[in-house]
Amino acid sequence: MEWLSLDLLPPLLRGFKITLLLTLCSIAVALCCAFLAGLARISKYAWLRGVATAYVEVFRGTSLLVQLFWIYFALPMLLDIQFSALAAAVLALGLNYGAYGSEVVRSSILSVPRGQIEATIALNMTVYHRMRRVILPQAWSMMLPGFGNLQIELLKGTSLVYLITLTDLTYQGMMLRSYDLSRTAAIFAWLLILYFIAAYALTLFIRFAERRAAAGRG
């Protein structure tokens, strides 16, 4: 088929690599933010809860693209520092989806049955032990479906970094298009297919993690 010709692929795959790198880095940052903020929101210290709630509501209440622009254009001016586009993108995506993820973490921990916590107290476990050995393993398997959805949203969100001139998959597609407008349809078809492949891979990965988390548990 001439339409989906393969000579478009090499430049697109270069961008695809950036997209994947960005996705994985952002997922790591988002996961850290999600756990920190999620745990902070159920902390016994009011100030910690307040800080975490403010973070979560601000990042959920404004758009990802606005945050991306703010971190890339406004923050360097405020602090008088330089950010690379990649660092700004990872920061924005990580903080944004971390805020959404913290809700998943919080609700999963809260839905671990009360008796489990009472049992750890009866067994004289320390707070750290209680979290590490009893609560988190049970909460983790409840978090995975929510994390899976957020991963896909994050992957889709990476396409926005093209607007802050990061050379991701979308950017490469737009560059190719500017060389040869007649192949616009083929280029966008490839973009959609590549994004779909990445999303499907993430889905398979989460399913694998879900199976592993469920293993040995009734």
Added chain:
Amino acid sequence: MWDWDYAEFILPKLLEVIPAALAAALAGFMLASLLGLPIALARRSRSKWIALPVAAVTEFIRSTPLLIQLFVLVFVFPTSFGITLSPFVAGVVGLGIHYSTYMSEVYRSGIDSVPKGQWEASIALNFGKVRTWTRIVLPQSVPPTIPVMGNYLITMFKETPTLSAIMVVELLMTAKVVGSASFKYVEAFTLVGAIFFLLSYPSALLVRALERRLQRSERRTLLK
């Protein structure tokens, strides 16, 4: 660092665009709600020939970025299909189609939450298919989904900056144009963020209150 006079100077220019952003979100939301129901029904269809292709297409739309879909609407449709859409219409159609796939899931969960006994009762009463759906199933499945739909309306409003990529006039692009005139991005982008927050956070609180009320009334009906 922060120039209050300048912020005050550009604020009216930003406020001017709010109605356009709200209109895009609302129109997109209505389109998504309208398209979501037939998608949900088609995915439940007993015929594999309807259910599987619809499921495949919705999954594809759901897992690819809105931005690329907007580009397809604006750049591919005019040349390949001879359909030229204005940026605003393309934005609304793109938002609507993208979120209709999410909305179909909302409808599906609503339909699945109708107890099996209701279906059996409508069979026992010799209701036809149309009557079962319009009189029994849909009236019970739509109200519980209202808070979720409210959340999606807010999400779509927050998605409107993406439309700037296809030259729809909205808040973020206006801020960029205003900011680039004087290279003062801090005030412009911070104000945009504040506007989004001030509009979406109270709405989110409203949706949460609605959700709690719905849960309470559900509990009451269960106790009866």
